[in-house]
Amino acid sequence: MRCEVVAVGTELLLGQIVDTNSAWIGEQLALAGIDCHRHTAVGDNRERMLAAFREAIERSDAVIVTGGLGPTQDDITREVVAEVMGVGMERDPEVVAEIEHRFSGRGRQMPANNLRQADVPVGATVIPEMPGTAPGLVCPIGAKVFYAVPGVPWEMKAMLEGTVLPDLHRRTGSDAVIRSRVLRTWGRSESGLAEVLADEIDRLDVEGGPTLAFLASGMEGLKVRITAKGADEDEVAAVLADEESRVREIVGPIVFGVDDQNMESVVLDELVAQGLTLATAESLTGGMVGTRLTDIPGASRAFRGSIVAYAGDVKRGLLGVPDGPVVSEAAVVAMAEGACRVLGADVSVAVTGVAGPDPQDGEEPGTVWMATSVDGAVEAWKVMFPFDRTLTRQFTVITVLEALRQRLIARRGG
Amino acid sequence: MRCEVVAVGTELLLGQIVDTNSAWIGEQLALAGIDCHRHTAVGDNRERMLAAFREAIERSDAVIVTGGLGPTQDDITREVVAEVMGVGMERDPEVVAEIEHRFSGRGRQMPANNLRQADVPVGATVIPEMPGTAPGLVCPIGAKVFYAVPGVPWEMKAMLEGTVLPDLHRRTGSDAVIRSRVLRTWGRSESGLAEVLADEIDRLDVEGGPTLAFLASGMEGLKVRITAKGADEDEVAAVLADEESRVREIVGPIVFGVDDQNMESVVLDELVAQGLTLATAESLTGGMVGTRLTDIPGASRAFRGSIVAYAGDVKRGLLGVPDGPVVSEAAVVAMAEGACRVLGADVSVAVTGVAGPDPQDGEEPGTVWMATSVDGAVEAWKVMFPFDRTLTRQFTVITVLEALRQRLIARRGG
Numbered sequence: 001m002r003c004e005v006v007a008v009g010t011e012l013l014l015g016q017i018v019d020t021n022s023a024w025i026g027e028q029l030a031l032a033g034i035d036c037h038r039h040t041a042v043g044d045n046r047e048r049m050l051a052a053f054r055e056a057i058e059r060s061d062a063v064i065v066t067g068g069l070g071p072t073q074d075d076i077t078r079e080v081v082a083e084v085m086g087v088g089m090e091r092d093p094e095v096v097a098e099i100e101h102r103f104s105g106r107g108r109q110m111p112a113n114n115l116r117q118a119d120v121p122v123g124a125t126v127i128p129e130m131p132g133t134a135p136g137l138v139c140p141i142g143a144k145v146f147y148a149v150p151g152v153p154w155e156m157k158a159m160l161e162g163t164v165l166p167d168l169h170r171r172t173g174s175d176a177v178i179r180s181r182v183l184r185t186w187g188r189s190e191s192g193l194a195e196v197l198a199d200e201i202d203r204l205d206v207e208g209g210p211t212l213a214f215l216a217s218g219m220e221g222l223k224v225r226i227t228a229k230g231a232d233e234d235e236v237a238a239v240l241a242d243e244e245s246r247v248r249e250i251v252g253p254i255v256f257g258v259d260d261q262n263m264e265s266v267v268l269d270e271l272v273a274q275g276l277t278l279a280t281a282e283s284l285t286g287g288m289v290g291t292r293l294t295d296i297p298g299a300s301r302a303f304r305g306s307i308v309a310y311a312g313d314v315k316r317g318l319l320g321v322p323d324g325p326v327v328s329e330a331a332v333v334a335m336a337e338g339a340c341r342v343l344g345a346d347v348s349v350a351v352t353g354v355a356g357p358d359p360q361d362g363e364e365p366g367t368v369w370m371a372t373s374v375d376g377a378v379e380a381w382k383v384m385f386p387f388d389r390t391l392t393r394q395f396t397v398i399t400v401l402e403a404l405r406q407r408l409i410a411r412r413g414g
Numbered sequence: 415m416r417c418e419v420v421a422v423g424t425e426l427l428l429g430q431i432v433d434t435n436s437a438w439i440g441e442q443l444a445l446a447g448i449d450c451h452r453h454t455a456v457g458d459n460r461e462r463m464l465a466a467f468r469e470a471i472e473r474s475d476a477v478i479v480t481g482g483l484g485p486t487q488d489d490i491t492r493e494v495v496a497e498v499m500g501v502g503m504e505r506d507p508e509v510v511a512e513i514e515h516r517f518s519g520r521g522r523q524m525p526a527n528n529l530r531q532a533d534v535p536v537g538a539t540v541i542p543e544m545p546g547t548a549p550g551l552v553c554p555i556g557a558k559v560f561y562a563v564p565g566v567p568w569e570m571k572a573m574l575e576g577t578v579l580p581d582l583h584r585r586t587g588s589d590a591v592i593r594s595r596v597l598r599t600w601g602r603s604e605s606g607l608a609e610v611l612a613d614e615i616d617r618l619d620v621e622g623g624p625t626l627a628f629l630a631s632g633m634e635g636l637k638v639r640i641t642a643k644g645a646d647e648d649e650v651a652a653v654l655a656d657e658e659s660r661v662r663e664i665v666g667p668i669v670f671g672v673d674d675q676n677m678e679s680v681v682l683d684e685l686v687a688q689g690l691t692l693a694t695a696e697s698l699t700g701g702m703v704g705t706r707l708t709d710i711p712g713a714s715r716a717f718r719g720s721i722v723a724y725a726g727d728v729k730r731g732l733l734g735v736p737d738g739p740v741v742s743e744a745a746v747v748a749m750a751e752g753a754c755r756v757l758g759a760d761v762s763v764a765v766t767g768v769a770g771p772d773p774q775d776g777e778e779p780g781t782v783w784m785a786t787s788v789d790g791a792v793e794a795w796k797v798m799f800p801f802d803r804t805l806t807r808q809f810t811v812i813t814v815l816e817a818l819r820q821r822l823i824a825r826r827g828g
Contacts, residue, residue: 013450015441016629020432022455027429036427037462041436041453048451215430286708287701290722294700297771297803299724306722308704314719314757343728357711389711
């Protein structure tokens with residue numbers, strides 16, 4: 001089974017938007033074990049769309065087209081797919097009713113243009129998921145198939161997950177269920193992880209067994225993705241659970257989260273579970289630790305606030321940092337203690353360092369002092385990051401929160 | 415002149431990385447007035463690369479290939495381009511010397527694999543820019559041409575700007591110089607901007623005249639791009655300057671920056687110019703105002719720090735917010751005053767609100783109170799954002815900083 005992706009939209013060719021849809025679809029196809037050998041982007045132009053669609057369906061068994069399903073005259077994916085199918089268009093009264101219903105539900109009148117979205121190639125079926133006003137289409141051509149879905153990412157994803165991927169899966173003639181689980185880690189490099197997991201990857205190198213893949217994702221951690229195949233959900237769940245515990249045993253406590261959990265959500269959950277409150281004192285990150293924590297809805301259950309002490313005399317006056325260099329152990333310890341005291345928190349993290357590009361107070365860019373305070377006991381350490389300003393700040397955030405996570409786990413005897 | 419882009423790399427098809435290169439190249443081609451009708455992504459596979467390259471050069475006058483130029487056995491762009499050209503490969507001694515030099519300069523021995531990177535199709539020339547160890551290639555095929563550049567974005571960009579775009583420009587046979595300038599705005603919607611600029615866009619609708627385009631860029635503002643063509647740099651600079659002043663006259667003071675300036679850099683520059691220091695008091699943004707300001711190297715010239723007062727009693731205890739609701743005019747005024755007092759700053763911004771998804775203290779998500787304090791005088795106002803948590807936080811940052819910018823300009827009598 002081979003499937004290609006064709007993204008439609010002149011704005012993609014002009015670079016006004018980056019095509020993240022094709023990458024996302026490519027990942028889903030790979031997870032489903034379906035080969036994808038080509039992605040194509042083409043503008044809103046009948047002749048060029050026709051050529052791209054015909055070539056794609058010639059090479060492959062299935063083609064997923066994103067974009068060009070909107071209500072304006074530019075949006076001609078429906079018509080071009082009908083031309084490739086060699087059929088005419090007919091207006092679908094159910095889709096008309098559905099679109100009218102959506103407009104009236106928001107107290108708005110439907111522009112006449114939107115009726116175009118109810119025109120469907122003869123022989124195509126409308127995808128039941130319809131999060132926006134653009135219906136998606138399943139368009140068979142002999143034994144092959146075109147799927148037309150909107151370019152709006154969340155509309156596209158709903159249709160892929162609800163209809164397109166299951167339909168592709170049925171067409172592969174396989175009953176197998178494929179699922180994956182992501183273990184998020186922090187504390188080892190990608191090559192370091194590959195090294196400790198090398199024997200396990202060799203062991204897994206058998207037909208039909210689970211697979212491991214690595215993905216470095218910046219502040220989101222280094223991800224280890226386990227993918228497993230099985231006859232049904234229960235079997236796959238058991239394989240995933242077994243492989244997850246093997247990987248955890250090998251890599252140790254550097255796994256901080258699973259799937260959508262991130263470092264901030266995990267730390268906040270742990271604080272709430274232990275009934276602790278958190279404060280932060282930040283210098284080089286300028287507020288990024290607090291920003292990331294408060295990205296999580298409900299952060300207020302544990303997070304009290306942050307002192308962003310960028311100027312040296314703010315560190316001294318507000319946080320009690322002693323005279324002397326502000327990128328130092330003494331400074332970061334005082335910052336961690338000051339954060340707990342000034343903001344009335346049980347636990348704190350503090351960071352001070354040189355984000356770069358220039359040295360500061362004789363310290364090289366990338367020099368960062370970090371500290372955590374738990375139950376009044378402060379631990380401080382120094383890190384030298386070999387990165388630019390942006391990555392130095394980002395890695396400072398995840399590194400100091402990972403250290404806090406480890407102390408919180410130790411605190412509850414985990 | 416038509417040019418296509420082919421991105422090589424199985425990791426693109428698997429969705430492990432998003433293809434931002436093609437978008438960037440597409441934008442450069444559009445700016446240079448060169449038509450680009452298709453982007454293609456293909457895996458590291460000889461047969462499929464060969465098919466994609468041949469189809470692309472058949473359709474177009476020039477093809478830019480990114481990726482597949484590394485030192486490993488997977489990297490076969492050089493060989494496949496030679497096959498399309500119908501020539502063999504030869505090892506370029508200058509490239510060998512250059513790669514050896516780079517390794518020895520870092521005190522490392524060159525792995526034998528890297529010698530593969532010095533193999534060049536007969537008749538191709540090496541691109542002089544070489545920021546990494548992968549040389550780029552200009553490969554003529556009759557009157558047409560292949561450019562092969564690395565997939566690493568900064569290496570690719572250096573080669574495009576230094577060699578590929580000028581070479582394409584020469585091949586168009588045009589002596590025209592094309593340049594663009596981006597005016598960044600905040601305070602009007604995209605459709606609102608299009609409306610006030612409609613007459614100007616009509617006026618510009620003549621062959622060879624400058625053009626205007628809009629691009630909504632979230633926290634980076636709503637961009638208006640002016641593109642102009644002329645016989646030489648001086649002529650183009652004059653057209654851009656003239657059109658910039660027309661646009662500024664029409665849209666008014668909502669233009670906050672030009673090209674790479676962002677709201678934070680402009681506010682910091684204005685503060686430094688007036689010898690003022692800045693503090694912030696943040697609630698719903700959790701430190702994002704400070705984070706964005708300190709993204710700018712040299713922020714310490716004006717930025718003193720921030721009080722992130724997420725918990726209500728921190729707002730009261732540390733910033734002097736009176737009893738009563740914390741999403742209110744009284745609260746935000748006290749926060750702005752408290753930021754100046756506690757952090758010892760001349761000027762401040764303060765924000766408190768409901769980021770969502772749930773209501774808080776009877777206020778709907780998206781309700782935000784903002785304030786600026788300049789020379790001890792506080793101005794406060796309320797905004798209702800119809801967005802999700804993420805966008806509400808982001809738009810709060812740019813909105814409050816734009817208000818401060820307007821007050822600073824008024825202060826210096828601008």
